[in-house]
Amino acid sequence: MTVQIPTEFPAAKPIPEKIAFDRRELGAILGVYGRMVAAGEWRDYGMSFLKDVAIFSIFRRAAEQPIYRIEKRPKLRDKQGMYAVIGMDGRILKRGHDLKSVLRVLERKLIRVVD
Numbered sequence: 001m002t003v004q005i006p007t008e009f010p011a012a013k014p015i016p017e018k019i020a021f022d023r024r025e026l027g028a029i030l031g032v033y034g035r036m037v038a039a040g041e042w043r044d045y046g047m048s049f050l051k052d053v054a055i056f057s058i059f060r061r062a063a064e065q066p067i068y069r070i071e072k073r074p075k076l077r078d079k080q081g082m083y084a085v086i087g088m089d090g091r092i093l094k095r096g097h098d099l100k101s102v103l104r105v106l107e108r109k110l111i112r113v114v115d
Contacts, residue, residue, distance in 0.1 A: 019054040019074060021047075025099055029056050029070055032103050042067075068093075068106065 021029065036042040036058075044059040046066070053073050057066035069086040076082050081097040085105050094105040 018049040018051055019072060020049045021054050021056065021072060025072070028099050028103060032106050033058065036106070070103070 033042065033045060041060075042058050043061055046057045046059070048055040048057070052075065053071055055072075056070040058068040058070070059065075060067050065088065067088050071084045071086060072082055073084070074082050077097070081095050081102070083097070083099045083102040084095040085093045085102055087093050094102045096102045
């Protein structure tokens with residue numbers, strides 16, 4: 001009787017996970033979004049969940065390009081911080097490790113001088 005060693009099949013590539021915002025992060029983002037909608041500044045939003053980044057896009061009108069993007073990139077966690085607020089022109093307005101401190105850059109837009 002001969003014993004055959006079973007052939008090993010190559011390991012299947014794992015299905016890439018999608019990056020998403022958790023409940024706490026969405027609560028902070030939607031809190032700022034709700035205040036800006038109430039102030040009449042923003043009107044619509046969209047979310048994209050990709051394999052390396054989660055994006056919350058904010059629109060003044062639904063047909064336009066986003067005026068702000070809030071991005072979560074976990075690969076940058078140990079470097080610059082995984083959260084970023086990016087303006088319409090692609091400029092990074094704020095980047096950091098704490099989402100609430102990054103979102104403060106958007107809160108400043110809500111503060112206005114009252115005569």
